Every structure is written in structure tokens, then in C-alpha cells.
Amino acid sequence: AQTVTQSQPEMSVQEAETVTLSCTYDTSESDYYLFWYKQPPSRQMILVIRQEAYKQQNATENRFSVNFQKAAKSFSLKISDSQLGDAAMYFCAYRDGGGSNYKLTFGKGTLLTVNP
């Protein structure tokens, strides 16, 4: 079974600085997708960024970028120019690419605090 590990239960960053959240996963599949979701205190899970395993290029969405290392099975999230609104629980998630692969496997989450 696939597993997703987020080794940092909590992280903090100063406003305007850069922070990197770690995620590793275990799979025997070659076709899969990786996601970072953000869940602020308002509770809604918001998609931050998505990466297809077959793409070598790291995904980027504005201030958010990933460092996808397929061989190492690592998928870290870098937040640049951190803002107070970035404070949230961040979940890394994995999904197989083929067939009826409905299931998202989540990591345990990293709680990010942004200090003014």
C-alpha cells in the first residue's frame, strides 16, 4: 500500500521569508500524481499545487513551488515570500494514475505558523 510521510508536524516562518515543507512517499507504481492541499482554520481544503509523476519539470503556482525528486520519492513544497494568510495545516497527498484510482492517500500534515 502507498504511504505518505510528512516528517515535520509543525513549522514556523517569518513573514516574507521562505519555508520548505517535506513530504516523502512510498509506491511501486510509475504513474501517479502528487498534491499539496492547504487547510486554514476556516477548514476548507484548498488545492495548492499538483505534480504529475511523468513530468520532470517541477510544478509552480505563484509563490508555491515543489521540488519533485522521483528517484528519492520526495515531494517538498517551497513557499516563497510567506504571508500571514499562508498559515494553515498543509497536507501532502498521493494518488495512483491508472484505472479507477479514486483514493487520495494523505500524510499526517504539517502545521505552518507565519510570524509577523
Add this chain to the structure above:
Amino acid sequence: DTEVTQTPKHLVMGMTNKKSLKCEQHMGHRAMYWYKQKAKKPPELMFVYSYEKLSINESVPSRFSPECPNSSLLNLHLHALQPEDSALYLCASSQRLAGGADTQYFGPGTRLTVL
């Protein structure tokens, strides 16, 4: 528009009550999901509907009864719940169930408290 709406935002119910949670999306998505999330934990999948048919039941107790009346609407009927069922219930939708990079979009959730 990637909006999934859920009502109510908060719900308090007794163990003998019957209540329902509602989820709606107008993105034309044909797969819809119910998740349960305890505090500071990741969401746990409960049910999956594909084209208005129940595809997956992750061994959820029968006191939770899902319903998909049409392609835009998903309900979760609650009856005889236990205090340990208190949690945030999240709804999500995706374009389809099978294959591809179909992203799941989540609603804001219903905070359920069972007394």
C-alpha cells in the same frame, strides 16, 4: 469556478436525532466524495459516488447513509450517531472517478457535534 458548497456549517445533534448534511457542486463533476476528519488529522474517505451511483463504501457504519439525488447534489443522512462521530465532514468532487489527474475539490465542511 471550483466551488463546492456544504450546509449546514455547524450541526449539533443528540444520539437519537436524524439529520442530513448537504453538498452541492455545479462544475459538472461526475464523482463526489464524503470524508470524515478528526481534529489535526488528515481526512478519511467514507463514500464515493460516480455518475450518481455508490461506487465505494469504506466500511462505514450504517448509521451513515449517503444519497446522490442528482449529479450536482450529495447528501449524508445521519441517524443514531455516537459522540465519537463528532468531526468535520468534508465533501469533495472531481471530474470523474477513473484515471487521469482528476483533482478533488473540497467544500468548507460541516462541523458535527453529537451529544
